[in-house]
Amino acid sequence: MTTIARPTPLSLARPTAELPQPAAEALSRLESAFPAATAELHRVERAAAGLRAGESTVINGTTVTAVSLAVAEAVTRYEVASARTAQLSHLMDERTLTVAEFDVLEHAQDVMAGAKASLAEAGMLRLIGGA
Incomplete structure (x- = not known):
C-alpha cells in the first residue's frame, strides 16, 4: 500500500523564489x-x-x-523496523545472535510497537495490515 x-x-508555509x-x-x-x-x-x-x-x-x-506527515512517518518507521526484525529473526534460525544484534532486535521491536501505537491513535492501523 x-x-x-x-x-x-511550501508555497503556503514559506514563499519561495521562482x-x-x-x-x-x-x-x-x-x-x-x-x-x-x-x-x-x-x-x-x-x-x-x-x-x-x-x-x-x-x-x-x-x-x-x-x-498526514506524522502517519506517513509512523508507517515508514514500522516498515523499516519490521524489515530489520525479519532479518535478525532469520539469523536466529542459523545461529545465536550477538549481544549487539539482540540489542538491535529489541530496539526494532520497540520502534514497531511505538509506530503501531501512533497508527492506532490515528485510526490507521490498516496501513500496516492491522484492523
Missing part, C-alpha cells in the same frame, strides 16, 4: 521530451490531490491513501 503525506505546501530562467527552461525541455510520462504524472497527481486525509483510491493497481 502506498501512502501520500499531506504536509503544508526557478532561475535556465532551470525553468531545462525543466520545460525535460517535460517536452517525455510527454506521456508528464501526462501520467499529472493524472496521478490529480487523483491523489483529490483525496482527503485517510481516504484511499486505486491508482494503476496500487492502493494509495492520503495521510
Whole structure:
C-alpha cells in the first residue's frame, strides 16, 4: 500500500523564489521530451490531490491513501523496523545472535510497537495490515 503525506505546501508555509530562467527552461525541455510520462504524472497527481486525509483510491493497481506527515512517518518507521526484525529473526534460525544484534532486535521491536501505537491513535492501523 502506498501512502501520500499531506504536509503544508511550501508555497503556503514559506514563499519561495521562482526557478532561475535556465532551470525553468531545462525543466520545460525535460517535460517536452517525455510527454506521456508528464501526462501520467499529472493524472496521478490529480487523483491523489483529490483525496482527503485517510481516504484511499486505486491508482494503476496500487492502493494509495492520503495521510498526514506524522502517519506517513509512523508507517515508514514500522516498515523499516519490521524489515530489520525479519532479518535478525532469520539469523536466529542459523545461529545465536550477538549481544549487539539482540540489542538491535529489541530496539526494532520497540520502534514497531511505538509506530503501531501512533497508527492506532490515528485510526490507521490498516496501513500496516492491522484492523
